[in-house]
Every structure is written in structure tokens, then in C-alpha cells.
Amino acid sequence: MTVRLAGVGKRYGRGGPWILQGVDLVLEPGGIVRVEGANGSGKSTLLKVLAGIERAERGTVHAPGSRAYVPERFPPALPFDARDYLCHLARVRGLSADRGRRRADHWLERFGITGYAGTPIGRLSKGTCQKVAVAQALLAEADLLLLDEAWTGLDRAARGELDAAVTERAAAGGLVVFVDHDPARLAGLTTAGHLVSNGALHAIPPVLADQDGPRTVVVVRAERLPEHLPGNPGRKPLADGTVRLDVAAAHSDTLLRRLLNSTPPVHVHSVAGPEHPEGVRP
Template identity: 50%
Template sequence: MLLSAVGYRYGWRAPWVLDRVDLELRPGDLVRVGGYNGSGKSTLMRIIAGAHLPRRGTVSGRPDRAAYIPGQLPPLPFKAHDYLRHFGRIRGLSTAEADERILDWLERFEALSYRKHRISDLSRGTAQKIAIIQAMLAEPELLVLDEAWTSLDTSGQGTLDEVARDTARRGGRVVFVDHDPQRLADDATAAHVLRDGALAPASAADFEAALVTIDLENAPDPWPGPGAGRLLADGVLRIEVDPGDSDQVLHDILNDHPKIHVLAVRTVEGRRTQAEKQTGEAS
């Protein structure tokens, strides 16, 4: 499967979210894609899966059996087993074949007791397991995982890891996005980072623990609060904080500093503050 000079934008006058993306996926590949929030990762995942058509460039050689799993299944009013059986039939399975596979997958994901529950009544984690099972019923040759581990419990995350490995081992192609820097680190055959609309080879640092960057207007320099601050050319102060501290930092800014304007908040993978880099180099 080959993506050649793929570009995408949401409207004729909108900026290009993706530009000149090239990617080759061979049987057995297990490929990771990283990049900060808003860089276009989900758009790229949908194009790979066939849910979006590129605005320019080409996609060729996509396998007939492709599956896309996002991070959340909508709260549908159908019972889980009925929903899965319906999709099994769409994928060409007989009722008996669909039921056999459904029960096997439900058991594998420890969700057998929820088969008669409405999806809208399930927890997000259990509903996500139903989304994964739906995608796996036809044994896809292309599996696209767009933060599909989101909301899963530890057991479910481990099972999805196994699903990704098994799909690649039997000759399928797997492409995934996830915020955990260790996700399938020893199994990935390639890793790329999406920057400025294009893919580039990723280094280990590109998947280190993420930081949250917050762009501020009318903020003091040097920054007195938590995190590391640096002044940008346009007078905006950018601070970098750990994801676990970002909510509290934003809360404090909004409540204690009414003259400071929050311009942007985003999660950036593979970024470390200068102090952290120096500590790492010293060790």
C-alpha cells in the first residue's frame, strides 16, 4: 500500500493539514505515527483507512479488508451482540460464523457478560471493546488504530496490543497512534512523526513523555509559575508543563491572573525542557 504526495485540507481556502505525505505499508508492517495534537494524525489515519479521500496525491494498494478504530464508539441504542452480528453479516459472515467469532472476541476482551446490554448503557471502556471487536470480525488486512487504547482498562490495553501484533504476524498492515511512549515500542517495524503536514522518520525522543504547551498573552517574563517559560518572537509567552499539572496551571491562570489571555493549549509529544535535557546529558 502506498501513499504518494498526499494532501488534505478542510475546505478550499483552509490551510493544508496534510501536505506531501509519503508512506509505504508492506505486509507485516506495524507502524507508529506521532505528532502533537492538531498536527493531522487523525486525518491521516482516516485517509489510510479509506474514510477520507485525499484532496491531492494518491493512495494505492489498500487491502480490501480494512478496519479503522477511533478512540470512542458513539452511544448507540443497539444491543452489543445485535450490533456485532449486523456488522458480521455486512462483512459476509453467516449468522453462525458471526456468532462464533463474536463470542470468541467477547471472551477474549472479558466482555461476554455485556453482550445483551445496549451500547449506550456501557462504560466508555466496554463500548471501546465492542468497537474493536466489530473491526476484527472480518480479520482485516489493514488495521488503523487512532488512539484506540483510550478508555480501555489495563487488561483491554494488553489485549489490543496482542491484536496489533497478531495482525502484523499474519501478514496484515497495522498503523497506530497512541500517547503512551512505550506502546508496542519493541514491536514497531517503523516510526514516523508528523510535522508541518509531512511525515519524517522518528527518533526515540519523538515518543518520550508528552508535555503540554500553553501560549499566553500579557504574561510576565520570566514566568513565575510552574513549568518552563520562553518568550516567542511575537511577544507570546509559551510555557511547558507536565500533562498531569496542566489543568491546575490553567485553573490558576484563569482565576488568579485575569489580564493574561490563554491563546492556545496543545499536547506535544517528544519534547523536553532544557533543564531535563541537561539532566539527561549529565547522567
Template identity: 65%
Template sequence: MELAGVGKRYGRGGRWILRGVDLAVRPGELVRIAGANGTGKSTLLRLVAGIERPSAGRVVRRGTAAYVPERFPPALPFDASAYLLRVGRVHGLSAAEARRRAGEWLDRFGIADRAGTPLSRLSKGTCQKVAVAQALLADAPVLLLDEAWTGLDPAARAVLDEAAAERSGAGGAVLFVDHDPARLAGLTTAAYRVGTDGALRLAEEPAVAVGGALMEVEVDVPDGGPLPGRLPGAPELTALAGTAVRLTVAAAHSDALLRHLLTGRPAVRVLAVRRREEER
């Protein structure tokens, strides 16, 4: 996806909220958008999502976008499961696949027992989990997270951290806004800051950590076949004896990598998992 010379203001004589924004995000990138309150971070994500149109410039997005808004409207006439099913259908999933993915994400967020509860009767935190689930089940090429962690309990925040890493590792483009400067630290591929003048600039802080723990995952690949799909964290592969392979990946990506290996096709057998400290 790409933004070229994008500007946004409301009304012909209104103040420019964003101006001259150029941004290109490739598949597999995980990008932080930072800035003070009111500088246009949410507006930027809504432009990428296609919810709003730019006042100047152009937004080019290949494929659909899944979006978690800053505020989720809970007063919708659905229960949690029915709402997720409908969103899945909008994204082109079959009813069976949408139902399966809805159940999977409700379970991962620990709210499977609330599947039949109307959204209007859910707590704010549970509603936020549904808001996040509706974006994640789509498996869209572009994932947009606008303060999506706000209101989540620590366990759910960890699930969302992992899901964002999984999505970028699988080739999705992920843009996120969050008030916690440590959110996904060491995993982001770039960080930008929206200034009070509406311009978007590279953030001064480094987006990717230069050192840290590595995980080694040794697996046996049936018949020496290829590993399943694009692997989270872009691990380094080392052939071992027979059909075994060692995958070395940043520790922050290891959970997503293991989940992908164990649920992908063809299935692989995990032989060993070990931690190694190494400068990156």
C-alpha cells in the same frame, strides 16, 4: 499499503492539514503516528481507512482495513453481540464465524456478560472495548488504531497491546496513534511525526529498543512438521533433539507467540518457557 504525495484540506481554499505525505507500510510492520493535537494524525488514519478521500496524491491499500475511530458512536440500535456480528458479516465472515470471534473478543476484554446489553446502555469504557473488538475480530490485513487505548482499564489496555503485536506478528500492517509515548515501546518497526505544516517525518526517537529480555520457548512439533502459520515476533528457531524446537523471541512478544502456538494448527506441545537477558 502506500501513500504517495498525499494531501488533505477541506474546501478549495482551506488550510492544508496534510501535505506531501509519503508512507509505505509493509505486512508485519507496527507503526506509530505521533504529533501535536490538531496536526492531522486522525485524518491520516481516516485516509488509509478509505473513510475520507485525499485532496492530492493517492492511497493504495491491498485488502480491507479495520479501524477503531477516536470517538465511537454508542447510540446505535444494537446490543454488543449483534453489533459485532453485523461488523463481522460486513467483513465477509460467515454468521457462525462472526459469532464465534465476537464471543472470543468479548471474553478477552472481560465483557462477555454484557453481550446482550444495548450499546446505548453501556458505560463509556465498555463501549470502547466493543469499539476495539469490532476491529480486531475482522482479522483484516490493515489495522488502524486511533487513540484506541483511551478509556480502557489497565487489563484491557494490556489485551489491546497484545492484540496489536499479534496482528503485526501474523503479517498485518498496524498503524496506531496514542498519547502515551511508551505505548508498544520496543515493538514498533517505525515511528513518524506529523508536523504543524502537515508534513510527515520520521520521528527522532528510535522506534525499536536495542536491548531487552528474551524468552525461550521450547516446543515439540508432532512428526517434525512445520510450525503453525507466521509466528508473532519473528522468533529465531533452533532445532533440538528429535522433533523439539527452541523459539527465541523478545519478551514483549512471548504471550502472543504462546497463544498462537497453542491455538494454531497443527497444535504443538510446549516443553519449557524461560526468560533470558540478552542485548538485542
């Protein structure tokens, strides 16, 4: 569902300075939207307003459907172990006990922390705690997913999993809005960008993928390829009816995950790139 902000203003305390003022914004389902700005500019406040955590003093916020939020700082002093915390949040978001446990175990496995499922959150390392913070937002497949520096503290594999999760959520019709300190985060995947400055919001071009770096070639056969694919790969129909996809190597794993979960199904014939110079046939 479309998210709309109209004339939104936000400040802390009566008579305090306006952190956001006159913000107008329209965001469509399926988008991956980057929010930029200097420290203290109001990026986190904007995400909290979208999440419903902060109330706007002025204007209107229309954000229908379910929402999930990863805060910039996740409180580790919680009376749960990792799995119980995720199961608790799943129930809060309306999942049955069985489905909640399956979803919790799914994300524990994807982030490589199944071995810490029974560890109290207060005893987890900062990086593992951040994986739990991200997992709790992905449990219920929210319509609006808000990520405030969610990649910070994650290892490379976990960052890749979060990139893939963002792409999956958008491909399924969800809307993702994120803040991150890395200017190249989700390059080639973002559909829009906005800069917060002096309380106002300014549209900026989405970050493009590096077209000069290593490339991966994926040859596929499909009745119909999805219109939007991670990394915006080049497409070249081949004489045998297959299609050659050429994408920045950084997005190859996310692209393959999207292809293998597509409807109608996509058959991957071969993959060749920096990690597979001889080519691989699944």
C-alpha cells in the same frame, strides 16, 4: 498487500489550511507502524485517509484489501446491544451469520465483556463501550487495521489483549497502523515510526523495548522459530536442542501467545520470570 501514498494532500473546506501536504508513504504487510505528532497535527486525518473515510484532495492512495478502523471517539448512541452490533458489522464485512456470531463471541470473551453481550450500547460504561469499539475492528481480520487511540479507556487486561491482537494480525500478514498517547506503546514490537509535523511525514526510529526492566525466559523446542517474535527476544541455542528466549517481561504474554499459535508448532518447555521465579513447565 503493500499500501502506498504518493503526494497526498488533505484539507477541510475550500481554501482551508492543508492538514496533510505532499505525504509519501510505503507500508508493507506484516508491519506494526506507529504514527506520532502533536495534537491537531494530522495523525487522525492520516488514519482516516488510509481507512478510506476521508478523501485526499491531492495525490493517490493505494490501500488494497480489507480495512478496519477504531476511531478516536466511538459513538455510543447506536440502536444495538453489544453482540447484535458486532454481528451486524460482521455481516457488513462479508462474514456469514454463523461465523459472525462466533467471531463476536470470541472477542466479547477475550475482552471480558460476555456478560454485557445483551446490554444496549448506550447503557455501557465508557470502558466497556471502548472494548466493543475495538472488537468491531478485529472481527474480520482485516488486511489493514487502523487504531486511533484505541487503548484509551481500556483496563490493563484489555490493553494486553489488544497488544496481543495487534501482534497476531501482523504475524498473519496484516498491516497495523496506530496512534497512541503512550510513547512506550508496543515498544519492541513496532517495525516503523512516522512523525506528522506541519503537514509532512517524517520517518522516526521505532520504539525499543526496555532492556533494563524485568525479563522473562522461555525455553522452547521447534523445527523452525518465526523470524519476527514479539519483544524481539534474545535467542540462545542450548545443548539439548532447545532455544532459550529472553524477553522483556511486559511482552512475555504476547510472546507466549505467538509461540503457541505458530506454524510449524513450537513446544514451550518452561517459563521463568518475575511472576514465575521458580519456573513453570507447561
